[in-house]
Amino acid sequence: MTIVETATTVDSVRTRLQEAGVKYAMASFVDLHGSIKTKFVPLSHLERMAGGSELFTGAALDGLPQDISDEELSARPDLDSAVQLPWRKDxxxxxxxxxxxxxxxxxxSRNILKRQLDAAAEMGFTFNLGIETxxxxxxxxxxxxxxxxxxxxxxxxxxxxxxxLDNLDWLTELVEAxxxxxxxxxxxxHEDAxxxxxxDFNYSDALxxxxxxxxxxxxANEIVRKHGYFATFMPKPFADRSGSGAHFNMSLADIETGENLFETDDDPRGCGISELGYKFIAGVLKHAPALSAVIAPTVNSYKRLVRQGSMSGSTWAPVFVSYGNNNRTNMLRVPLQGGRVECRAADIxxxxxxxxALILAAGLEGIREDLDPxxxxxxxxxxxxxxxxxQLGIGMLPRSLxxxxxxxxxxxxxxAVFGEAMYDAFIDYKRQEWNEYQAHVSDWETARYLKFF
Structure with a gap:
């Protein structure tokens, strides 16, 4: 992408934002954790920003594997993604x-997903995704x-x-935004805890x-903070309450017509999904243990993926590598309306x-290899x-990070999906996280053992 190629589009975007009162643009991307990193530039600088003027040192961040001596990373904005901050209109x-x-x-991270979206496009598919927050x-x-x-x-x-109703003030501001x-x-x-x-909001293309x-x-954090509170996206903040998922609702559409290729009126297995959808499911189940590290990526995530651990009576979280119909005890569920697959193992x-990226790659492999779940x-x-x-031959999801x-x-x-550098960086970071947790002496251990013997 060059400044010349994008100048016309940049002009139209800048004009629209100026008319809306915008003064600054954020050239943003995410680190390993999906946390936004950014630089701010005056809107008058947008054309140069579109050409990659804003540089970042990957070595300063988690999961952007670079050496200090490497050439910086250049953030090139997707102009179609521009959005005015609802809580900060400038x-x-x-x-x-x-x-x-x-x-x-x-x-x-965004490039990794785009590579898999390209792979889906080569097969004639668009990957549609909804995430429940x-x-x-x-x-x-x-x-x-x-x-x-x-x-x-x-x-x-x-x-x-x-x-x-007692939370409706901040909820209203967030929903309106x-x-x-x-x-x-x-x-x-209000959820289970x-x-x-x-x-819940409409699905879209996965990117x-x-x-x-x-x-x-x-x-959510910025708006809730204005009201004197904080939002947490920790998967399981309390041992006796349900955890927070981010259920992935997935389908493949025909890249030319937009037709949902998971929909069918003729499903002998009774779930309301097409044979293509079943092959996708089979691929995801095949790689479910590896997927867990990415869609449930923290030490705390595995305290959500348990059968018991909520005062409401159920954790509503999967522990088995299994699929089914409108049945929330499976990792993969086909909701009552059919036509999509919900992955319940993913957390917020x-x-x-x-x-x-990884779940799409797994599903596409299931289609290529004609797998059956x-x-x-x-x-x-x-x-x-x-x-x-x-005895039934059903696998278990991993029990720890x-x-x-x-x-x-x-x-x-x-x-294959992450590429060599990100594959190594992800493993190194997550193994260090797990090792630090294992070495930590918790309050539970002290209370149980300090005067036990």
């Missing part, structure tokens, strides 16, 4: 692709962290009206959805670019013992 956000030495930087909103008090509402104290608080940007919010509610909420997911985390802390599971998977699960990273490291698809 600033516009641009999702950007990273380049170095005039070429796309192989290890950049679950998160907690809490407040700091002299006594510690607590819920916003003093009425948010039910053992089973899902869908509670009173606590939701999303609506203003054209995201198509169609539902929001005190202080937990979910906002747009990943851009929106990382922007959502920034926006994940980098959506990396998660979408077997019969769907319609029963309550939580009722099985581990011995019964083993350490296990998941080992699975990621030994799966050849991981290296």
């Amino acid at each position: 600033v516009a956000f641009f999702a950007s692709d990273l380049y170095t030495k005039g070429e796309p930087f192989e290890a950049a 679950e998160f907690f909103v809490l407040k700091d008090t002299p006594e510690g962290v607590t819920e916003v509402s003093d009425r948010d104290d039910l053992a089973k608080p899902c869908y509670t009206a009173t606590a939701a 999303m609506t203003e940007m054209g995201w198509g919010v169609y539902s929001f509610d 005190p202080g937990q909420f979910e906002i 747009t959805m990943a851009d929106r997911a990382v922007f959502f985390r920034l926006m 802390s994940c980098n959506p670019y990396l998660g979408a 077997g019969a769907p599971h319609t029963e309550n998977m939580y009722d099985y013992t581990e011995a019964q699960v083993a 350490g296990e998941a990273v080992d699975e990621f490291a030994t799966d050849s698809l991981s290296r």
Whole structure:
């Protein structure tokens, strides 16, 4: 991308933003964690920014594998991604692709996803994705962290009206911001844990959805902060409450017509999905253990992926490598309406670019290799013992970040999708995270063992 090639488009974007009162543009990208990094430039500098004027040192960030002596990374904004910050109208956000030495930087998260989207396009597919945003909103008090509402104290608080109404001020501002940007919010509610909420909005192509997911985390925190609270995207903040997922709702569409290729009126297995969809499912199940490291990427993630651990009676999180119909105890679920596949293992802390890239690659492999996922599971998977699960030949999702990273490291698809540098960087960072956790002496250990013997 050069300044000359983009000048006309830059002019139209700059004019639109100027008329809206924008003064500054953010050349933004994400690190390993999906956290936004950026530089601000005056809007008058937009043409140069579009040509890659803003430079970054990858060695200063997690998961942008560079040496200090390497040429800097250049952020080249996707002009179609421009959005005015709803809470700060004088600033516009641009999702950007990273380049170095005039070429796309192989290890950049957005570039990794775009490579897999290109692979899907070569097969005639568009990858559509919806991400359900679950998160907690809490407040700091002299006594510690607590819920916003003093009425948010039910053992089973899902869908509670009173606590939701007590949070409606910040919820309204956040939902209105999303609506203003054209995201198509169609539902929001109080979720299964005190202080937990979910906002659902329209699916889109996967690149747009990943851009929106990382922007959502920034926006939610900024808007909630104005009200004196904070949003947390920690997967499992409380041991006795449900965790926060980021369920991936996925389908493939015909690249020419836009037709949903997962939809069918004739499914002998009864889930309401096409044979193409079943092959996609089979590919995802094949690589599920390795996928876990990316879609459930923290130590804390694996405290969500358990059968028990919520005062409401269910964690609503998968533990088995299985699929089924409208059955929330499977890793992959085909919702009642059919035509899409929901991955319930993904949590809200994940980098959506990396998660979408690897899950898409797995699904495409299932299609290329004509894989079959077997019969769907319609029963309550939580009722099985581990011995019964083993007898049925059903695999388990990794039980810790350490296990998941080992699975990621030994799966050849991981290296193929991430590229050599990001593959190594991801493993190194996550193994260090796991080793630090293992070396940490927790309050639980001290309370149990300090005077035990």
